[in-house]
Amino acid sequence: MPMIDFLTLGFSEALTPSNLLFCFVGALLGTIIGILPGIGPTATMAILLPLTSSLPPLASIIMLSGIYYGSQYSGSTTAILINLPGEPSSAVTTIDGYQMALQGRAGAALAISAMGSFFAGMTSALALALAAPALSAVALSFGPPEYVWLCVLGLLAAMVLARGSLLKATGMVCAGLLLGMVGSKIDGDAARLTLGIPSLANGIDFVVVTVGLFGVAEIASNLGRNSVVSIPKYPVGPLWPTRQEFRDSLGAVARGTVLGTVLGVLPGGGATLGAFSSYSVEKKMSKFPESFGKGAIAGVAGPESANNAASQSAFIPLLTLGIPSNSVMAMILAAMTMHGVSPEPSIIEAQPEIFWGLVASMWVGNLMLLVISLPLVGMWVRLFRMPYRMLYPAILLFCCIGVYSLNNRSSDVVMVMIFAAIGYVLKKARCETGPLLLGMVLGPLFERSLRQALQSSNGDPTVFVQRPISIILIAITAAILVALIVPTVLRAYGHTSVRGGD
Numbered sequence: 001m002p003m004i005d006f007l008t009l010g011f012s013e014a015l016t017p018s019n020l021l022f023c024f025v026g027a028l029l030g031t032i033i034g035i036l037p038g039i040g041p042t043a044t045m046a047i048l049l050p051l052t053s054s055l056p057p058l059a060s061i062i063m064l065s066g067i068y069y070g071s072q073y074s075g076s077t078t079a080i081l082i083n084l085p086g087e088p089s090s091a092v093t094t095i096d097g098y099q100m101a102l103q104g105r106a107g108a109a110l111a112i113s114a115m116g117s118f119f120a121g122m123t124s125a126l127a128l129a130l131a132a133p134a135l136s137a138v139a140l141s142f143g144p145p146e147y148v149w150l151c152v153l154g155l156l157a158a159m160v161l162a163r164g165s166l167l168k169a170t171g172m173v174c175a176g177l178l179l180g181m182v183g184s185k186i187d188g189d190a191a192r193l194t195l196g197i198p199s200l201a202n203g204i205d206f207v208v209v210t211v212g213l214f215g216v217a218e219i220a221s222n223l224g225r226n227s228v229v230s231i232p233k234y235p236v237g238p239l240w241p242t243r244q245e246f247r248d249s250l251g252a253v254a255r256g257t258v259l260g261t262v263l264g265v266l267p268g269g270g271a272t273l274g275a276f277s278s279y280s281v282e283k284k285m286s287k288f289p290e291s292f293g294k295g296a297i298a299g300v301a302g303p304e305s306a307n308n309a310a311s312q313s314a315f316i317p318l319l320t321l322g323i324p325s326n327s328v329m330a331m332i333l334a335a336m337t338m339h340g341v342s343p344e345p346s347i348i349e350a351q352p353e354i355f356w357g358l359v360a361s362m363w364v365g366n367l368m369l370l371v372i373s374l375p376l377v378g379m380w381v382r383l384f385r386m387p388y389r390m391l392y393p394a395i396l397l398f399c400c401i402g403v404y405s406l407n408n409r410s411s412d413v414v415m416v417m418i419f420a421a422i423g424y425v426l427k428k429a430r431c432e433t434g435p436l437l438l439g440m441v442l443g444p445l446f447e448r449s450l451r452q453a454l455q456s457s458n459g460d461p462t463v464f465v466q467r468p469i470s471i472i473l474i475a476i477t478a479a480i481l482v483a484l485i486v487p488t489v490l491r492a493y494g495h496t497s498v499r500g501g502d
Helices: 003-014 017-035 041-048 050-054 057-082 093-102 106-139 144-160 166-181 206-222 243-265 270-285 298-313 315-321 327-338 352-373 377-383 392-407 410-428 434-456 461-465 468-501
Strands: none
Touching: 003 017, 003 106, 003 352, 017 041, 017 057, 017 352, 041 050, 041 057, 041 206, 041 327, 041 392, 050 057, 050 327, 050 392, 057 093, 057 106, 057 298, 057 327, 057 352, 093 106, 093 298, 106 243, 106 298, 106 315, 106 352, 144 166, 144 434, 144 461, 144 468, 166 434, 206 327, 206 392, 206 410, 206 434, 243 270, 243 298, 243 315, 270 298, 298 315, 315 327, 315 352, 327 434, 392 410, 434 461, 461 468
Protein backbone atom coordinates (compact mmCIF):
# COMPACT_ATOMS: atom_id res chain seq x y z
CA MET A 1 0.00 0.00 0.00
CA PRO A 2 1.47 3.44 -0.92
CA MET A 3 2.40 5.87 1.85
CA ILE A 4 -0.43 8.22 0.88
CA ASP A 5 -2.96 5.46 1.55
CA PHE A 6 -1.46 4.78 4.98
CA LEU A 7 -1.58 8.48 5.86
CA THR A 8 -5.17 8.71 4.62
CA LEU A 9 -6.05 5.82 6.93
CA GLY A 10 -4.21 7.53 9.80
CA PHE A 11 -5.96 10.86 9.41
CA SER A 12 -9.34 9.16 9.01
CA GLU A 13 -8.74 7.65 12.46
CA ALA A 14 -7.13 10.71 14.09
CA LEU A 15 -9.81 13.13 12.88
CA THR A 16 -12.78 11.26 14.32
CA PRO A 17 -14.57 13.42 16.92
CA SER A 18 -13.64 11.18 19.86
CA ASN A 19 -9.95 10.94 18.93
CA LEU A 20 -9.78 14.68 18.26
CA LEU A 21 -11.26 15.27 21.72
CA PHE A 22 -8.74 13.02 23.48
CA CYS A 23 -5.88 14.48 21.45
CA PHE A 24 -6.93 17.93 22.65
CA VAL A 25 -7.31 16.70 26.24
CA GLY A 26 -3.84 15.17 26.14
CA ALA A 27 -2.27 18.30 24.62
CA LEU A 28 -4.02 20.52 27.16
CA LEU A 29 -3.05 18.36 30.14
CA GLY A 30 0.50 18.16 28.84
CA THR A 31 0.63 21.94 28.56
CA ILE A 32 -0.64 22.39 32.11
CA ILE A 33 1.70 19.88 33.75
CA GLY A 34 4.63 21.21 31.73
CA ILE A 35 3.93 24.65 33.17
CA LEU A 36 3.33 23.58 36.77
CA PRO A 37 6.77 22.86 38.30
CA GLY A 38 6.96 19.60 40.21
CA ILE A 39 4.27 17.74 38.25
CA GLY A 40 5.80 15.83 35.36
CA PRO A 41 4.40 13.71 32.50
CA THR A 42 5.50 10.44 34.11
CA ALA A 43 3.54 11.09 37.30
CA THR A 44 0.52 12.38 35.37
CA MET A 45 0.44 9.39 33.04
CA ALA A 46 0.84 7.02 36.00
CA ILE A 47 -2.19 8.60 37.64
CA LEU A 48 -4.31 8.48 34.47
CA LEU A 49 -3.20 5.02 33.34
CA PRO A 50 -5.89 3.09 35.29
CA LEU A 51 -8.59 5.51 34.10
CA THR A 52 -7.72 4.96 30.43
CA SER A 53 -8.74 1.30 30.66
CA SER A 54 -12.30 2.29 29.77
CA LEU A 55 -11.25 4.22 26.65
CA PRO A 56 -10.83 2.78 23.14
CA PRO A 57 -7.21 1.69 22.52
CA LEU A 58 -6.28 4.41 20.02
CA ALA A 59 -7.93 7.20 22.05
CA SER A 60 -6.02 6.10 25.16
CA ILE A 61 -2.66 6.02 23.36
CA ILE A 62 -3.31 9.36 21.62
CA MET A 63 -4.16 11.08 24.91
CA LEU A 64 -1.15 9.72 26.80
CA SER A 65 1.15 10.60 23.89
CA GLY A 66 -0.25 14.14 23.82
CA ILE A 67 0.53 14.51 27.51
CA TYR A 68 4.17 13.65 26.86
CA TYR A 69 4.96 15.88 23.90
CA GLY A 70 2.64 18.58 25.24
CA SER A 71 4.68 18.77 28.45
CA GLN A 72 7.89 19.13 26.44
CA TYR A 73 6.20 21.87 24.43
CA SER A 74 5.21 23.98 27.41
CA GLY A 75 8.07 23.27 29.82
CA SER A 76 9.88 26.30 28.40
CA THR A 77 7.20 28.71 29.69
CA THR A 78 8.34 28.61 33.31
CA ALA A 79 11.97 28.31 32.24
CA ILE A 80 11.73 31.61 30.37
CA LEU A 81 9.39 33.56 32.64
CA ILE A 82 10.53 32.60 36.14
CA ASN A 83 13.84 30.76 35.63
CA LEU A 84 12.21 27.49 36.75
CA PRO A 85 12.02 24.67 34.16
CA GLY A 86 8.70 22.88 34.03
CA GLU A 87 10.51 19.80 32.71
CA PRO A 88 14.13 18.61 33.10
CA SER A 89 14.56 18.92 29.33
CA SER A 90 13.81 22.66 29.63
CA ALA A 91 16.51 23.27 32.24
CA VAL A 92 19.01 24.45 29.65
CA THR A 93 16.41 26.93 28.32
CA THR A 94 16.64 28.89 31.56
CA ILE A 95 20.21 29.97 30.72
CA ASP A 96 19.29 32.31 27.85
CA GLY A 97 15.48 32.31 28.02
CA TYR A 98 15.35 33.97 31.44
CA GLN A 99 17.97 36.51 30.41
CA MET A 100 15.78 37.45 27.45
CA ALA A 101 12.86 37.83 29.85
CA LEU A 102 14.87 40.21 32.05
CA GLN A 103 15.56 42.25 28.92
CA GLY A 104 11.85 42.50 28.10
CA ARG A 105 12.06 39.89 25.32
CA ALA A 106 10.17 37.05 27.04
CA GLY A 107 7.46 37.20 24.37
CA ALA A 108 9.97 36.69 21.58
CA ALA A 109 11.61 33.81 23.46
CA LEU A 110 8.23 32.13 24.00
CA ALA A 111 7.30 32.60 20.33
CA ILE A 112 10.57 31.17 19.03
CA SER A 113 10.26 28.28 21.48
CA ALA A 114 6.71 27.52 20.30
CA MET A 115 7.51 27.79 16.59
CA GLY A 116 10.70 25.75 16.92
CA SER A 117 8.82 23.10 18.91
CA PHE A 118 6.07 23.03 16.28
CA PHE A 119 8.53 22.56 13.40
CA ALA A 120 10.51 19.93 15.33
CA GLY A 121 7.41 18.01 16.35
CA MET A 122 6.01 17.93 12.81
CA THR A 123 9.38 16.90 11.34
CA SER A 124 10.00 14.21 13.95
CA ALA A 125 6.52 12.77 13.35
CA LEU A 126 7.38 12.63 9.65
CA ALA A 127 10.61 10.79 10.51
CA LEU A 128 8.51 8.31 12.52
CA ALA A 129 6.21 7.76 9.54
CA LEU A 130 9.13 7.20 7.16
CA ALA A 131 11.53 5.26 9.38
CA ALA A 132 9.22 2.97 11.32
CA PRO A 133 8.06 0.80 8.37
CA ALA A 134 11.67 0.27 7.25
CA LEU A 135 12.84 -0.54 10.78
CA SER A 136 9.89 -2.89 11.26
CA ALA A 137 10.91 -4.81 8.17
CA VAL A 138 14.42 -5.21 9.62
CA ALA A 139 13.08 -6.04 13.07
CA LEU A 140 10.99 -8.91 11.67
CA SER A 141 14.27 -10.77 11.18
CA PHE A 142 15.09 -10.45 14.90
CA GLY A 143 15.13 -13.72 16.80
CA PRO A 144 15.47 -14.44 20.55
CA PRO A 145 19.27 -13.88 20.55
CA GLU A 146 18.86 -10.42 19.01
CA TYR A 147 16.20 -9.49 21.55
CA VAL A 148 18.52 -10.57 24.36
CA TRP A 149 21.19 -8.14 23.16
CA LEU A 150 18.60 -5.45 22.51
CA CYS A 151 17.39 -5.71 26.11
CA VAL A 152 20.98 -5.61 27.38
CA LEU A 153 21.61 -2.50 25.27
CA GLY A 154 18.46 -0.80 26.56
CA LEU A 155 19.20 -1.54 30.21
CA LEU A 156 22.84 -0.48 29.88
CA ALA A 157 21.89 2.78 28.19
CA ALA A 158 19.32 3.43 30.93
CA MET A 159 22.08 3.08 33.52
CA VAL A 160 24.66 5.17 31.67
CA LEU A 161 22.34 8.02 30.71
CA ALA A 162 20.49 8.25 34.03
CA ARG A 163 21.02 11.42 35.99
CA GLY A 164 23.10 11.06 39.15
CA SER A 165 25.15 8.15 40.40
CA LEU A 166 25.86 5.25 38.05
CA LEU A 167 25.92 2.87 41.03
CA LYS A 168 22.43 3.97 42.08
CA ALA A 169 21.13 3.64 38.51
CA THR A 170 22.57 0.11 38.33
CA GLY A 171 20.87 -0.76 41.60
CA MET A 172 17.56 0.58 40.28
CA VAL A 173 17.81 -1.53 37.12
CA CYS A 174 18.55 -4.65 39.19
CA ALA A 175 15.60 -3.89 41.47
CA GLY A 176 13.37 -3.54 38.42
CA LEU A 177 14.57 -6.87 37.04
CA LEU A 178 13.72 -8.53 40.37
CA LEU A 179 10.23 -6.98 40.41
CA GLY A 180 9.66 -8.27 36.89
CA MET A 181 10.50 -11.82 38.06
CA VAL A 182 7.86 -11.88 40.81
CA GLY A 183 5.08 -14.41 40.14
CA SER A 184 4.88 -17.40 37.83
CA LYS A 185 7.90 -18.37 35.78
CA ILE A 186 7.93 -17.88 32.03
CA ASP A 187 7.36 -21.61 31.46
CA GLY A 188 4.39 -21.65 33.86
CA ASP A 189 6.13 -23.47 36.74
CA ALA A 190 5.68 -22.63 40.41
CA ALA A 191 5.55 -19.02 41.50
CA ARG A 192 8.72 -17.35 42.74
CA LEU A 193 9.66 -14.38 44.92
CA THR A 194 6.11 -14.11 46.26
CA LEU A 195 7.10 -14.24 49.96
CA GLY A 196 4.12 -16.52 50.48
CA ILE A 197 1.62 -13.79 49.51
CA PRO A 198 -1.12 -15.30 47.29
CA SER A 199 -1.93 -12.01 45.53
CA LEU A 200 1.62 -11.93 44.11
CA ALA A 201 1.29 -15.32 42.39
CA ASN A 202 0.43 -13.61 39.10
CA GLY A 203 3.14 -11.01 39.46
CA ILE A 204 3.08 -7.35 40.44
CA ASP A 205 0.78 -5.25 38.29
CA PHE A 206 2.74 -2.69 36.30
CA VAL A 207 0.05 -0.05 36.86
CA VAL A 208 0.26 -0.52 40.63
CA VAL A 209 4.01 0.07 40.58
CA THR A 210 3.83 3.15 38.35
CA VAL A 211 0.99 4.81 40.27
CA GLY A 212 2.82 4.23 43.56
CA LEU A 213 6.37 5.12 42.47
CA PHE A 214 5.52 8.05 40.21
CA GLY A 215 2.06 9.27 41.17
CA VAL A 216 1.62 9.09 44.93
CA ALA A 217 5.36 9.32 45.71
CA GLU A 218 5.56 12.50 43.61
CA ILE A 219 2.73 14.02 45.64
CA ALA A 220 4.43 13.12 48.92
CA SER A 221 7.78 14.59 47.85
CA ASN A 222 6.15 17.80 46.59
CA LEU A 223 4.28 18.42 49.85
CA GLY A 224 7.48 19.64 51.49
CA ARG A 225 8.12 22.25 48.83
CA ASN A 226 6.89 25.79 48.54
CA SER A 227 3.43 25.59 46.96
CA VAL A 228 3.33 29.17 45.68
CA VAL A 229 5.76 30.43 43.05
CA SER A 230 6.66 34.11 43.14
CA ILE A 231 6.43 35.77 39.74
CA PRO A 232 8.83 38.63 39.03
CA LYS A 233 7.36 41.83 37.62
CA TYR A 234 8.68 42.67 34.16
CA PRO A 235 7.03 43.15 30.77
CA VAL A 236 6.59 40.04 28.66
CA GLY A 237 7.07 42.14 25.55
CA PRO A 238 5.77 41.52 22.03
CA LEU A 239 5.12 37.90 21.08
CA TRP A 240 6.68 38.24 17.64
CA PRO A 241 10.50 38.07 17.32
CA THR A 242 12.47 40.62 15.36
CA ARG A 243 13.76 39.79 11.90
CA GLN A 244 17.30 39.32 13.24
CA GLU A 245 16.09 37.01 16.03
CA PHE A 246 14.16 35.01 13.48
CA ARG A 247 17.23 34.66 11.23
CA ASP A 248 19.42 33.66 14.18
CA SER A 249 16.94 30.95 15.12
CA LEU A 250 16.49 29.21 11.77
CA GLY A 251 19.73 27.23 11.79
CA ALA A 252 19.40 26.40 15.49
CA VAL A 253 15.88 25.05 14.98
CA ALA A 254 16.99 22.88 12.04
CA ARG A 255 20.05 21.50 13.85
CA GLY A 256 18.12 20.93 17.08
CA THR A 257 15.41 19.05 15.18
CA VAL A 258 17.90 16.69 13.55
CA LEU A 259 19.88 16.16 16.75
CA GLY A 260 16.78 15.56 18.86
CA THR A 261 15.28 13.14 16.36
CA VAL A 262 18.45 11.03 16.35
CA LEU A 263 19.03 11.08 20.12
CA GLY A 264 15.39 10.39 20.88
CA VAL A 265 15.64 7.01 19.17
CA LEU A 266 18.49 5.88 21.44
CA PRO A 267 17.51 3.81 24.50
CA GLY A 268 17.69 6.11 27.50
CA GLY A 269 18.52 9.12 25.28
CA GLY A 270 15.41 11.21 25.57
CA ALA A 271 14.53 14.85 25.41
CA THR A 272 16.93 16.02 28.13
CA LEU A 273 20.02 14.67 26.38
CA GLY A 274 18.85 16.21 23.11
CA ALA A 275 18.30 19.64 24.66
CA PHE A 276 21.69 19.81 26.39
CA SER A 277 23.49 18.45 23.33
CA SER A 278 21.81 21.04 21.12
CA TYR A 279 22.84 23.89 23.41
CA SER A 280 26.44 22.70 23.35
CA VAL A 281 26.40 22.46 19.53
CA GLU A 282 24.90 25.94 19.11
CA LYS A 283 27.43 27.54 21.43
CA LYS A 284 30.34 25.90 19.58
CA MET A 285 28.99 26.86 16.14
CA SER A 286 28.09 30.44 17.01
CA LYS A 287 30.17 33.34 15.71
CA PHE A 288 29.51 35.03 19.05
CA PRO A 289 29.75 32.30 21.73
CA GLU A 290 30.21 34.97 24.39
CA SER A 291 26.54 35.98 23.88
CA PHE A 292 25.35 32.62 25.27
CA GLY A 293 24.20 33.01 28.83
CA LYS A 294 23.29 36.64 28.13
CA GLY A 295 20.12 36.14 26.11
CA ALA A 296 21.14 34.39 22.86
CA ILE A 297 18.02 33.39 20.96
CA ALA A 298 19.78 30.31 19.51
CA GLY A 299 20.20 29.06 23.11
CA VAL A 300 16.40 28.88 23.30
CA ALA A 301 15.54 27.79 19.77
CA GLY A 302 17.95 24.84 19.50
CA PRO A 303 17.26 23.05 22.82
CA GLU A 304 13.48 23.54 22.60
CA SER A 305 13.44 22.11 19.07
CA ALA A 306 15.65 19.20 20.17
CA ASN A 307 13.56 18.17 23.18
CA ASN A 308 10.32 18.19 21.18
CA ALA A 309 11.84 16.23 18.31
CA ALA A 310 13.24 13.67 20.77
CA SER A 311 9.89 13.27 22.54
CA GLN A 312 8.28 12.01 19.32
CA SER A 313 11.15 10.05 17.78
CA ALA A 314 11.22 8.07 21.06
CA PHE A 315 8.16 6.26 19.69
CA ILE A 316 10.26 4.64 16.93
CA PRO A 317 11.93 1.89 19.06
CA LEU A 318 8.68 1.38 20.99
CA LEU A 319 6.52 0.82 17.92
CA THR A 320 9.04 -1.12 15.85
CA LEU A 321 10.77 -3.26 18.48
CA GLY A 322 8.49 -3.09 21.51
CA ILE A 323 11.39 -1.59 23.50
CA PRO A 324 10.61 1.55 25.57
CA SER A 325 13.43 4.10 25.46
CA ASN A 326 12.43 5.86 28.70
CA SER A 327 9.97 5.67 31.57
CA VAL A 328 7.27 7.61 29.69
CA MET A 329 7.46 5.16 26.78
CA ALA A 330 7.14 2.38 29.36
CA MET A 331 3.85 3.98 30.46
CA ILE A 332 2.57 4.02 26.88
CA LEU A 333 3.71 0.41 26.46
CA ALA A 334 1.67 -0.48 29.55
CA ALA A 335 -1.38 1.29 28.10
CA MET A 336 -1.00 -0.57 24.80
CA THR A 337 -0.60 -3.90 26.57
CA MET A 338 -3.62 -3.17 28.76
CA HIS A 339 -5.71 -2.69 25.61
CA GLY A 340 -4.37 -5.79 23.88
CA VAL A 341 -2.18 -3.83 21.46
CA SER A 342 1.23 -5.46 21.11
CA PRO A 343 3.96 -3.02 20.03
CA GLU A 344 6.15 -5.17 17.83
CA PRO A 345 7.44 -5.19 14.25
CA SER A 346 4.15 -6.57 12.91
CA ILE A 347 1.97 -3.79 14.37
CA ILE A 348 2.13 -1.75 11.15
CA GLU A 349 0.62 -4.62 9.17
CA ALA A 350 -1.50 -6.25 11.88
CA GLN A 351 -3.03 -3.05 13.33
CA PRO A 352 -2.35 -0.25 10.83
CA GLU A 353 -5.19 1.88 12.18
CA ILE A 354 -3.40 2.07 15.56
CA PHE A 355 0.04 2.91 14.17
CA TRP A 356 -0.97 5.38 11.46
CA GLY A 357 -3.72 6.88 13.63
CA LEU A 358 -1.09 7.65 16.30
CA VAL A 359 1.32 9.14 13.73
CA ALA A 360 -1.41 11.35 12.24
CA SER A 361 -2.53 12.44 15.71
CA MET A 362 0.97 13.80 16.37
CA TRP A 363 0.62 16.26 13.50
CA VAL A 364 -2.84 17.22 14.73
CA GLY A 365 -1.59 17.50 18.33
CA ASN A 366 1.36 19.73 17.39
CA LEU A 367 -1.01 22.09 15.58
CA MET A 368 -3.26 22.16 18.64
CA LEU A 369 -0.28 22.94 20.89
CA LEU A 370 0.74 25.89 18.73
CA VAL A 371 -2.76 27.32 19.13
CA ILE A 372 -2.94 26.53 22.85
CA SER A 373 0.47 27.87 23.86
CA LEU A 374 0.99 31.42 22.64
CA PRO A 375 -2.46 33.06 22.76
CA LEU A 376 -3.01 31.84 26.34
CA VAL A 377 0.31 32.88 27.88
CA GLY A 378 -1.46 35.20 30.34
CA MET A 379 -3.67 32.39 31.60
CA TRP A 380 -0.70 30.03 32.00
CA VAL A 381 1.13 32.64 34.05
CA ARG A 382 -1.81 32.77 36.48
CA LEU A 383 -1.49 29.00 37.02
CA PHE A 384 1.81 29.62 38.81
CA ARG A 385 -0.11 31.17 41.71
CA MET A 386 -2.20 28.04 42.31
CA PRO A 387 -1.43 26.39 45.68
CA TYR A 388 -0.48 22.84 44.75
CA ARG A 389 -1.79 21.47 48.05
CA MET A 390 -5.32 22.07 46.72
CA LEU A 391 -4.67 19.56 43.93
CA TYR A 392 -3.12 16.74 45.94
CA PRO A 393 -6.20 15.28 47.75
CA ALA A 394 -8.11 15.03 44.47
CA ILE A 395 -5.13 13.43 42.70
CA LEU A 396 -4.69 10.90 45.51
CA LEU A 397 -8.39 9.99 45.33
CA PHE A 398 -8.17 9.47 41.56
CA CYS A 399 -5.14 7.24 42.05
CA CYS A 400 -6.93 4.96 44.51
CA ILE A 401 -10.18 4.80 42.52
CA GLY A 402 -8.36 4.13 39.26
CA VAL A 403 -6.20 1.32 40.66
CA TYR A 404 -9.12 -0.33 42.46
CA SER A 405 -11.32 -0.19 39.33
CA LEU A 406 -8.81 -2.25 37.30
CA ASN A 407 -9.22 -5.54 39.22
CA ASN A 408 -11.64 -4.61 42.01
CA ARG A 409 -9.03 -5.61 44.60
CA SER A 410 -8.33 -3.61 47.73
CA SER A 411 -4.92 -5.28 47.90
CA ASP A 412 -3.88 -3.28 44.82
CA VAL A 413 -4.53 -0.03 46.68
CA VAL A 414 -2.41 -1.31 49.58
CA MET A 415 0.38 -2.18 47.13
CA VAL A 416 0.19 1.34 45.68
CA MET A 417 0.80 2.81 49.12
CA ILE A 418 3.71 0.43 49.72
CA PHE A 419 5.35 1.43 46.45
CA ALA A 420 4.58 5.08 47.20
CA ALA A 421 6.56 4.78 50.45
CA ILE A 422 9.38 3.06 48.57
CA GLY A 423 9.32 5.76 45.90
CA TYR A 424 9.41 8.52 48.49
CA VAL A 425 12.46 6.98 50.16
CA LEU A 426 14.16 6.54 46.78
CA LYS A 427 13.55 10.19 45.90
CA LYS A 428 15.02 11.32 49.22
CA ALA A 429 18.02 9.10 48.52
CA ARG A 430 18.32 10.70 45.05
CA CYS A 431 17.77 7.37 43.29
CA GLU A 432 16.18 7.79 39.86
CA THR A 433 13.17 5.49 39.47
CA GLY A 434 13.09 5.53 35.66
CA PRO A 435 15.74 2.77 35.31
CA LEU A 436 13.76 0.65 37.79
CA LEU A 437 10.68 0.92 35.60
CA LEU A 438 12.64 0.00 32.46
CA GLY A 439 14.16 -2.96 34.28
CA MET A 440 10.70 -4.18 35.26
CA VAL A 441 9.42 -3.82 31.68
CA LEU A 442 12.42 -5.32 29.89
CA GLY A 443 13.13 -8.05 32.47
CA PRO A 444 10.42 -10.52 31.35
CA LEU A 445 11.27 -9.95 27.68
CA PHE A 446 14.96 -10.55 28.42
CA GLU A 447 14.26 -13.74 30.37
CA ARG A 448 11.83 -15.11 27.78
CA SER A 449 14.22 -14.40 24.90
CA LEU A 450 17.16 -15.89 26.82
CA ARG A 451 15.23 -19.10 27.51
CA GLN A 452 14.01 -19.40 23.92
CA ALA A 453 17.50 -18.83 22.50
CA LEU A 454 19.12 -21.45 24.74
CA GLN A 455 16.33 -23.97 24.19
CA SER A 456 16.54 -23.60 20.41
CA SER A 457 20.34 -24.15 20.51
CA ASN A 458 20.26 -26.96 23.09
CA GLY A 459 22.16 -24.77 25.54
CA ASP A 460 24.88 -23.68 23.11
CA PRO A 461 25.90 -20.11 24.16
CA THR A 462 27.43 -19.38 20.73
CA VAL A 463 23.87 -18.81 19.47
CA PHE A 464 24.23 -15.24 20.75
CA VAL A 465 27.12 -14.42 18.40
CA GLN A 466 26.18 -16.30 15.24
CA ARG A 467 24.14 -13.66 13.36
CA PRO A 468 25.22 -10.28 11.96
CA ILE A 469 22.52 -8.35 13.84
CA SER A 470 23.74 -9.82 17.13
CA ILE A 471 27.31 -8.78 16.30
CA ILE A 472 26.18 -5.21 15.56
CA LEU A 473 24.25 -4.98 18.85
CA ILE A 474 27.25 -6.43 20.73
CA ALA A 475 29.51 -3.80 19.12
CA ILE A 476 27.16 -0.99 20.15
CA THR A 477 26.96 -2.36 23.68
CA ALA A 478 30.75 -2.64 23.87
CA ALA A 479 31.13 0.94 22.60
CA ILE A 480 28.85 2.20 25.38
CA LEU A 481 30.85 0.24 27.95
CA VAL A 482 34.13 1.66 26.63
CA ALA A 483 32.70 5.18 26.68
CA LEU A 484 31.69 4.57 30.28
CA ILE A 485 34.86 2.89 31.54
CA VAL A 486 37.62 4.87 29.78
CA PRO A 487 36.86 8.30 31.35
CA THR A 488 36.65 6.66 34.78
CA VAL A 489 40.02 4.95 34.29
CA LEU A 490 41.62 8.13 32.97
CA ARG A 491 40.36 10.13 35.94
CA ALA A 492 41.66 7.48 38.35
CA TYR A 493 45.02 7.33 36.53
CA GLY A 494 45.33 11.11 36.52
CA HIS A 495 44.53 11.24 40.23
CA THR A 496 47.13 8.55 40.92
CA SER A 497 49.76 10.38 38.84
CA VAL A 498 49.14 13.61 40.71
CA ARG A 499 49.51 11.87 44.05
CA GLY A 500 52.68 10.13 42.85
CA GLY A 501 54.14 13.48 41.73
CA ASP A 502 53.38 14.98 45.11
